[in-house]
Amino acid sequence: MKPYSAWNVFRNGLSRQKGWERAWRDPEPKTEYDVVIVGAGLHGLASAYYLAKNHGITNVAVLDKGWLGSGNAGRNTTIVRSNYMMPGNREFYEHSLKLWENLSHELNYNVMFSQRAHVSLLHSPAARDGAARRYNTMRLTGADGELWDLPTLKRKIPHLNYSADSRFPIIGATVQPRAGTARHDAVAWGYARGADQRGVDIIQNCEVTGVERTANQVTGLKTSRGIIRGRKVGFAVAGNTSRLWRMAELGKLPIESHKLQAFVSEPLKPLLDQVVVFGVGGAHFYISQSDKGGMVFGGDLDWYKSYAQRGNLPIVQDVAECATSILPCLGRVRLLRHWAGVMDMSMDGSAFLCKTPLSNLYLNAGWNYGGFKASPASGWYFADLIANDRPDPVILNHALSRFERGINIDERGAGPDPKLHG
Amino acid sequence: MLRIPCPFCGTRDHSEFSYGGDASVEYPALEAPAEAWLEAVFQRDNIDGVQLETWQHLHGCRMWIVVERDTRSHEIHSVRPAHEGLASALAQSADPVNES
Numbered sequence: 001m002k003p004y005s006a007w008n009v010f011r012n013g014l015s016r017q018k019g020w021e022r023a024w025r026d027p028e029p030k031t032e033y034d035v036v037i038v039g040a041g042l043h044g045l046a047s048a049y050y051l052a053k054n055h056g057i058t059n060v061a062v063l064d065k066g067w068l069g070s071g072n073a074g075r076n077t078t079i080v081r082s083n084y085m086m087p088g089n090r091e092f093y094e095h096s097l098k099l100w101e102n103l104s105h106e107l108n109y110n111v112m113f114s115q116r117a118h119v120s121l122l123h124s125p126a127a128r129d130g131a132a133r134r135y136n137t138m139r140l141t142g143a144d145g146e147l148w149d150l151p152t153l154k155r156k157i158p159h160l161n162y163s164a165d166s167r168f169p170i171i172g173a174t175v176q177p178r179a180g181t182a183r184h185d186a187v188a189w190g191y192a193r194g195a196d197q198r199g200v201d202i203i204q205n206c207e208v209t210g211v212e213r214t215a216n217q218v219t220g221l222k223t224s225r226g227i228i229r230g231r232k233v234g235f236a237v238a239g240n241t242s243r244l245w246r247m248a249e250l251g252k253l254p255i256e257s258h259k260l261q262a263f264v265s266e267p268l269k270p271l272l273d274q275v276v277v278f279g280v281g282g283a284h285f286y287i288s289q290s291d292k293g294g295m296v297f298g299g300d301l302d303w304y305k306s307y308a309q310r311g312n313l314p315i316v317q318d319v320a321e322c323a324t325s326i327l328p329c330l331g332r333v334r335l336l337r338h339w340a341g342v343m344d345m346s347m348d349g350s351a352f353l354c355k356t357p358l359s360n361l362y363l364n365a366g367w368n369y370g371g372f373k374a375s376p377a378s379g380w381y382f383a384d385l386i387a388n389d390r391p392d393p394v395i396l397n398h399a400l401s402r403f404e405r406g407i408n409i410d411e412r413g414a415g416p417d418p419k420l421h422g
Numbered sequence: 423m424l425r426i427p428c429p430f431c432g433t434r435d436h437s438e439f440s441y442g443g444d445a446s447v448e449y450p451a452l453e454a455p456a457e458a459w460l461e462a463v464f465q466r467d468n469i470d471g472v473q474l475e476t477w478q479h480l481h482g483c484r485m486w487i488v489v490e491r492d493t494r495s496h497e498i499h500s501v502r503p504a505h506e507g508l509a510s511a512l513a514q515s516a517d518p519v520n521e522s
């Protein structure tokens with residue numbers, strides 16, 4: 001496989017673009033692999049990539065019921081940040097952000113990672129104190145964080161609604177300058193290409209429909225393309241985790257599937273240089289501008305459990321209200337499209353990267369709506385977990401057993417109600 | 423929009439309601455062992471299909487109801503008051519909507 005380079009772009013320009021090879025193969029599944037990962041989203045693909053790259057395990061298959069990246073990988077609003085506070089989470093997300101910073105080079109694929117800063121608006125002194133505590137804690141782990149006072153914020157983003165009689169007047173912001181956005185499809189394609197180059201088989205249109213097991217082991221996966229066996233098996237199926245868990249007859253999980261919508265407006269000239277977050281008094285809203293000019297935004301979940309990948313109208317109204325209350329200049333902008341993805345919401349809002357009751361089955365799930373930014377580190381630590389059969393100290397508490405041990409990792413302090421995390 | 427037939431108010435948009443959660447969960451007695459509480463508070467079937475769930479008619483009669491709904495299609499199969507006493511009182515009244 002030839003690397004992508006400016007020279008290759010030039011050379012192919014001279015030969016009518018006929019010299020490009022396909023980015024990854026489309027192999028027939030073998031009947032047996034060292035590792036089989038179910039789910040070719042970002043987490044499954046990144047895991048396969050790091051299994052090959054970091055651990056030299058290349059006899060690996062990644063199975064997906066659709067095309068790779070057809071799930072949440074290609075549906076998110078692409079925000080990448082590491083402003084987490086809880087022990088375990090903050091080391092994990094900061095490691096992820098460091099991987100993001102070199103990802104385009106690592107994959108030889110432009111993932112368009114743009115560190116444009118993540119700006120969370122503040123509306124009360126109490127919120128500012130809470131945020132200062134969070135950002136100081138983050139800085140102890142080596143992440144970056146700043147407090148912007150009102151004059152600074154007005155200078156950086158002049159067109160927010162600073163009116164003193166707005167319902168929630170803006171008094172400043174907490175900012176993570178190294179945070180930003182990336183092109184989600186490119187991340188999936190880059191990991192897929194990198195894994196494929198190292199020998200990983202990516203098997204698309206291959207739905208897992210059953211799990212064969214003994215008392216303590218997975219022995220095979222029934223798929224729409226025949227039985228596929230893995231000496232080790234990993235589940236990375238996001239909102240479909242409970243389905244797979246039931247196929248393996250493992251009972252219940254601390255996870256509920258909820259849907260989250262995203263929205264894109266018609267393209268505009270450059271308007272917003274940062275990711276802006278508005279969250280106060282029940283409002284929850286985040287917005288950025290894509291390279292094509294569309295305003296990309298989202299808000300809360302649809303509030304009721306769902307496996308349907310389609311959203312409902314009250315949230316459309318909600319996000320429109322939030323948008324016009326902080327950026328009134330968007331009032332006449334038209335919505336181009338919106339869609340939904342099925343989220344694996346966990347009981348404390350944090351993920352699971354862990355072993356399971358079956359000795360050769362590993363679980364990667366519970367990403368809530370924060371799994372895009374997590375994908376490099378998720379793949380990194382999941383590959384390490386599978387290869388070495390023990391969790392890295394960073395993910396020690398990202399286990400299913402944390403609830404029985406009373407060490408929930410609840411960033412929001414919202415309690416055991418999956419729809420309240422995000 | 424989901425349209426939920428409230429047993430007291432009639433059919434209304436779901437934006438009038440607030441979602442509770444899994445109605446199949448039964449909370450154990452206070453002195454039950456920790457495992458029983460772990461199960462009730464944290465563990466979910468997360469059914470892909472017809473499930474029981476609670477909603478509250480927050481912007482209406484404020485009654486808690488149990489809804490049988492398909493989590494794949496969002497189709498609603500049945501609705502009843504969560505409170506047994508209310509359920510039987512409503513069942514006895516011929517025209518619940520006009521009852522004061």
Ligand SMILES: Cc1cc2nc3c(=O)[nH]c(=O)nc-3n(C[C@H](O)[C@H](O)[C@H](O)COP(=O)(O)OP(=O)(O)OC[C@H]3O[C@@H](n4cnc5c(N)ncnc54)[C@H](O)[C@@H]3O)c2cc1C
Nearest residue numbers: 039041042043065071072073076077079208341371372373
């Ligand atoms: C609208 C929206 C906005 C979001 N915004 C952000 C954001 O701004 N920042 C952020 O960090 N995160 C965000 N997220 C969350 C993030 O997208 C997810 O947490 C993350 O993509 C989940 O991991 P994944 O990519 O591996 O999942 P997916 O891409 O969903 O991968 C799972 C794969 O498993 C496959 N699968 C399922 N069942 C089977 C089966 N039986 N057999 C075979 N294959 C199967 C699916 O087809 C799918 O491709 C957002 C999500 C949504 C929906």
Ligand SMILES: [Zn+2]
Nearest residue numbers: 428431479483
């Ligand atoms: Zn009612």
